[in-house]
Amino acid sequence: MAGNFGKGCHLHLIDGSAYIFRAFHALPPLTRKSDGLPIGAVSGFCNMLHRYVEGNTGPDAPTHVAVVFDKGSHTFRNDLYDQYKANREAMPEDLRPQIPLTREATEAFNIACKEIEGFEADDIMATLACRAREAGGRVTILSSDKDLMQLVGEGVEMLDPMKNKVIDRDGVLEKFGVGPERVVDVQALAGDSVDNVPGAPGIGIKTAALLINEFGSLEDLLDRAEEIKQPKRRQTLIEKRDQIELSKRLVQLDCDMELPFTLDDLEVKEPDPEVLLGFLTKMEFRSLTKRIADNAGVEAPAIPEPATAADAPEAAPDWPAIDAASYECVSDMEALHRWIARATDLGTVAVDTETTGLNEMLCDLVGVSLAVAPGEACYIPLAHLAEDSGEGLFASDAVAEGQLPMDQALAALKPLLEDAAVMKIGQNMKYDAKVLSRYGIEIAPIDDTMLMSYALHGGEHQHGMDTLAERYLSHTPIPIKELLGTGKSQITFDRVPLDKATGYAAEDADVTLRLALTFKPQLHRARVTRVYETLERPLVPVLKTMEMAGIAVDRGTLSRMSGKFAQKMAELEAEIHELAGEKFNVGSPAQLGDILFEKMSLPGGKRGKTGKYSTPADVLEDLATEHDLPGRVLDWRQLSKLKSTYTDALQEHINPDTGRVHTSYVQTGANTGRLASADPNLQNIPVRSEEGRRIREAFVAPEGKVLVSLDYSQIELRILAHMAGIDALKEAFRQGQDIHAMTASEMFNVPMDQMTPEVRRQAKAINFGVIYGISGFGLARNLRIPRAEAQGFIDRYFERFPGIKQYMDDTVAFAQEHKRVETLFGRVIHTPEIGAKGPRAGFAKRAAINAPIQGTAADIIRRAMVRMPEAIEGLPAKMLLQVHDELLFEVEAGAVDDLIGAARSVMEGAAEPVVKLDVPLVVDAGQGANWAEAH
DNA sequence: CTAGAGCGCTCG
DNA sequence: GTACGAGCGCTCTAGC
Numbered sequence: 001m002a003g004n005f006g007k008g009c010h011l012h013l014i015d016g017s018a019y020i021f022r023a024f025h026a027l028p029p030l031t032r033k034s035d036g037l038p039i040g041a042v043s044g045f046c047n048m049l050h051r052y053v054e055g056n057t058g059p060d061a062p063t064h065v066a067v068v069f070d071k072g073s074h075t076f077r078n079d080l081y082d083q084y085k086a087n088r089e090a091m092p093e094d095l096r097p098q099i100p101l102t103r104e105a106t107e108a109f110n111i112a113c114k115e116i117e118g119f120e121a122d123d124i125m126a127t128l129a130c131r132a133r134e135a136g137g138r139v140t141i142l143s144s145d146k147d148l149m150q151l152v153g154e155g156v157e158m159l160d161p162m163k164n165k166v167i168d169r170d171g172v173l174e175k176f177g178v179g180p181e182r183v184v185d186v187q188a189l190a191g192d193s194v195d196n197v198p199g200a201p202g203i204g205i206k207t208a209a210l211l212i213n214e215f216g217s218l219e220d221l222l223d224r225a226e227e228i229k230q231p232k233r234r235q236t237l238i239e240k241r242d243q244i245e246l247s248k249r250l251v252q253l254d255c256d257m258e259l260p261f262t263l264d265d266l267e268v269k270e271p272d273p274e275v276l277l278g279f280l281t282k283m284e285f286r287s288l289t290k291r292i293a294d295n296a297g298v299e300a301p302a303i304p305e306p307a308t309a310a311d312a313p314e315a316a317p318d319w320p321a322i323d324a325a326s327y328e329c330v331s332d333m334e335a336l337h338r339w340i341a342r343a344t345d346l347g348t349v350a351v352d353t354e355t356t357g358l359n360e361m362l363c364d365l366v367g368v369s370l371a372v373a374p375g376e377a378c379y380i381p382l383a384h385l386a387e388d389s390g391e392g393l394f395a396s397d398a399v400a401e402g403q404l405p406m407d408q409a410l411a412a413l414k415p416l417l418e419d420a421a422v423m424k425i426g427q428n429m430k431y432d433a434k435v436l437s438r439y440g441i442e443i444a445p446i447d448d449t450m451l452m453s454y455a456l457h458g459g460e461h462q463h464g465m466d467t468l469a470e471r472y473l474s475h476t477p478i479p480i481k482e483l484l485g486t487g488k489s490q491i492t493f494d495r496v497p498l499d500k501a502t503g504y505a506a507e508d509a510d511v512t513l514r515l516a517l518t519f520k521p522q523l524h525r526a527r528v529t530r531v532y533e534t535l536e537r538p539l540v541p542v543l544k545t546m547e548m549a550g551i552a553v554d555r556g557t558l559s560r561m562s563g564k565f566a567q568k569m570a571e572l573e574a575e576i577h578e579l580a581g582e583k584f585n586v587g588s589p590a591q592l593g594d595i596l597f598e599k600m601s602l603p604g605g606k607r608g609k610t611g612k613y614s615t616p617a618d619v620l621e622d623l624a625t626e627h628d629l630p631g632r633v634l635d636w637r638q639l640s641k642l643k644s645t646y647t648d649a650l651q652e653h654i655n656p657d658t659g660r661v662h663t664s665y666v667q668t669g670a671n672t673g674r675l676a677s678a679d680p681n682l683q684n685i686p687v688r689s690e691e692g693r694r695i696r697e698a699f700v701a702p703e704g705k706v707l708v709s710l711d712y713s714q715i716e717l718r719i720l721a722h723m724a725g726i727d728a729l730k731e732a733f734r735q736g737q738d739i740h741a742m743t744a745s746e747m748f749n750v751p752m753d754q755m756t757p758e759v760r761r762q763a764k765a766i767n768f769g770v771i772y773g774i775s776g777f778g779l780a781r782n783l784r785i786p787r788a789e790a791q792g793f794i795d796r797y798f799e800r801f802p803g804i805k806q807y808m809d810d811t812v813a814f815a816q817e818h819k820r821v822e823t824l825f826g827r828v829i830h831t832p833e834i835g836a837k838g839p840r841a842g843f844a845k846r847a848a849i850n851a852p853i854q855g856t857a858a859d860i861i862r863r864a865m866v867r868m869p870e871a872i873e874g875l876p877a878k879m880l881l882q883v884h885d886e887l888l889f890e891v892e893a894g895a896v897d898d899l900i901g902a903a904r905s906v907m908e909g910a911a912e913p914v915v916k917l918d919v920p921l922v923v924d925a926g927q928g929a930n931w932a933e934a935h
Numbered sequence: 936c937t938a939g940a941g942c943g944c945t946c947g
Numbered sequence: 948g949t950a951c952g953a954g955c956g957c958t959c960t961a962g963c
Contacts, residue, residue, distance in 0.1 A: 716951095772950045847951065
């Protein structure tokens with residue numbers, strides 16, 4: 001087939017850059033054994049090329065082929081629009097060195113490898129495809145990139161190499177709703193969040209296709225925009241005309257580039273086995289080398305085994321048994337330096353800190369343990385007291401013998417713990433990082449076995465070290481109680497004798513290291529590497545900074561409120577005793593139940609698990625029509641709750657050193673991916689009742705600063721609309737409509753302008769019910785209507801929004817088949833109870849329905865939090881709290897608007913570029929001197 | 936005396 | 948027997 005490209009020729013264009021990225025993300029992080037060079041993407045790429053060459057030998061084989069790559073990050077599109085591809089995530093460090101190797105690989109296969117500085121692969125392919133078609137040849141583009149679909153047409157088709165699916169005119173029509181010649185028009189309107197093509201706000205692919213089909217072309221549409229019926233859409237198209245026209249130029253591929261080569265240069269050539277095998281041998285691809293050598297009938301070149309097997313990915317568990325007596329207690333600087341050198345050499349070390357308490361903002365550092373290999377661990381005591389130092393009143397501060405001076409030891413450890421080239425592995429590393437930070441050490445980079453377990457096994461079990469050691473190492477670590485005792489006679493870790501402390505502390509580091517060796521290779525196989533790398537690990541330093549910042553709480557405000565509550569409670573208590581005719585503990589539901597349902601014989605008494613009457617608020621509310629007493633008890637309970645849980649307990653949590661309250665976020669606290677807040681919980685500070693909301697007045701900004709609150713509006717309903725694909729809901733969100741009113745209007749056939757608050761309230765309850773896995777019983781109880789009526793509402797809702805029912809059924813079916821569900825970002829939530837019988841089945845199904853929605857919302861705010869520090873860098877602002885869909889900041893008064901702008905933009909764009917939601921994310925902002933005003 | 940279960944209430 | 952996901956303070960009791 002030598003000679004000029006023309007009729008009968010068949011050109012294959014391979015989208016090399018797309019292949020590399022896919023290979024990189026799909027494969028585990030393989031490294032070249034001899035030197036640890038990352039080569040996962042190169043390996044995947046070579047396997048692909050090999051399969052390609054093998055698979056294209058028949059009569060339909062290509063006569064010409066090229067692998068085309070992007071080159072350079074600045075293209076003519078950046079000159080048109082400086083934001084083009086601006087929010088693209090940086091190339092992963094491990095991928096960077098592999099790029100030139102993939103060029104080398106292509107040449108080794110003797111395939112033409114084409115790239116031009118300052119041009120995207122797409123434009124090169126576009127130009128080649130056009131020239132080939134003009135010359136009368138056929139073209140197949142091996143890619144699934146929708147940006148290339150505009151090239152499809154007579155003589156040009158695409159082939160999705162992963163699915164082996166041909167994308168022709170019909171395929172494009174299916175994807176875009178228009179033919180290839182109008183694809184750019186649709187793209188210009190719909191925009192593209194991945195490439196940051198703006199498009200027309202509020203218009204997605206479907207709406208765009210509708211408009212283009214109606215008006216014929218983008219130009220006609222823009223010229224006749226006045227004729228569009230929908231007012232919002234009309235306005236958008238008129239106002240954003242420039243932006244849309246710019247978008248078209250961004251998505252339009254260049255079919256007429258100047259190329260420094262011709263089609264004839266792309267002629268298919270046989271690879272030279274010697275060159276190819278030389279490259280594969282250099283890369284140390286054993287199996288591919290052998291396969292290709294066998295095919296070529298030559299002997300496979302030998303690949304030397306690496307000298308050490310230290311980095312074998314599958315660490316065979318021929319580990320030594322865990323033996324607390326085998327660990328070293330480090331008592332001199334020479335030994336300490338030996339351990340540090342070993343850890344630095346290896347590049348990996350497990351670390352654990354021992355302290356005098358569980359509050360990392362108050363406790364003192366007592367010692368540090370390190371583990372470098374299974375069975376090889378040490379403990380470095382730093383602040384143990386002498387054994388005969390007595391207890392209680394007679395305690396002395398005599399320091400134990402055989403310990404390094406703390407400042408000297410920490411000075412030696414600091415370079416290791418802060419060394420960017422040494423991975424520090426921990427179990428709940430946030431705790432250790434906070435303690436160490438108070439001693440001047442900013443530990444990084446880190447890996448965390450608790451978070452690995454959460455990513456791998458969320459929903460299956462808890463992720464504490466004892467649980468993990470038991471399950472995955474069949475080992476029961478020494479219980480801390482064995483060292484400290486319990487209750488009143490409990491001692492602190494600094495009073496534990498060194499030998500016992502060494503066994504316990506070093507064992508923790510050893511166990512942590514073994515858990516990391518177990519979990520790390522599993523992350524890829526379970527397809528949760530991205531979850532771990534983007535949603536779990538990078539959140540640790542963010543949470544650490546927030547927790548250490550704390551929030552200012554005004555003790556005087558709380559104290560005054562406490563006094564008022566106490567007074568009012570005493571009055572109510574007297575009234576209650578009077579009404580009951582006897583004194584009893586109002587705080588005891590059991591005693592109250594007896595009074596209400598036995599002594600006073602009021603109706604509706606139900607007994608709980610322990611045979612006692614239950615007296616929850618809704619029951620008391622119903623009884624309030626029968627008697628004065630239940631209402632008084634409700635008032636008393638509200639005050640009691642506010643006083644004990646908030647105005648009193650919160651004061652106890654004000655840190656004497658900082659004068660602020662420091663919560664602790666439990667990253668693995670909720671199965672769905674939500675955070676939990678503890679000690680104290682700052683995610684359930686009252687807001688719904690007027691009296692309760694006043695508690696928030698005690699959360700204040702210091703002089704000259706302001707609290708700013710930003711919260712996602714209706715994020716879970718938006719996610720439901722997207723995931724279940726409900727067009728009516730999506731459209732309502734795009735139009736910025738009142739979603740509950742819109743639901744009510746659809747369900748009850750009430751026009752929006754005649755909506756009553758009561759009907760809207762019912763629709764709102766249904767919307768929430770859907771997110772929770774609605775049941776007639778639950779809705780009936782919530783709305784206080786008969787169950788049959790509630791069921792009627794649900795039936796009507798499903799009739800109107802059949803996609804919701806479909807989503808719920810599909811989700812449950814998926815959970816039953818796979819024993820897990822997933823969020824849009826790939827977070828896995830295991831549902832082991834899904835097959836249960838009896839009432840547990842209902843619980844499990846509802847949890848499975850809710851988890852992807854709640855979990856996706858949790859993922860989104862996590863992504864925002866991870867990006868936030870960079871986004872607000874330079875602003876005099878601190879992120880303080882997260883309350884599921886809200887972030888609270890403390891900011892200097894002059895920078896409030898800047899902060900709101902920066903934070904809002906991060907939050908509203910947090911799903912991108914991984915997920916393109918069909919609905920906008922909207923963030924509301926508030927500000928004030930205290931949290932009540934800011935919210 | 937202490938740990939843990941149960942209840943009830945707070946939040947999203 | 949039921950709305951989903953959390954944490955915590957109080958009461959009460961089983962068991963040391």
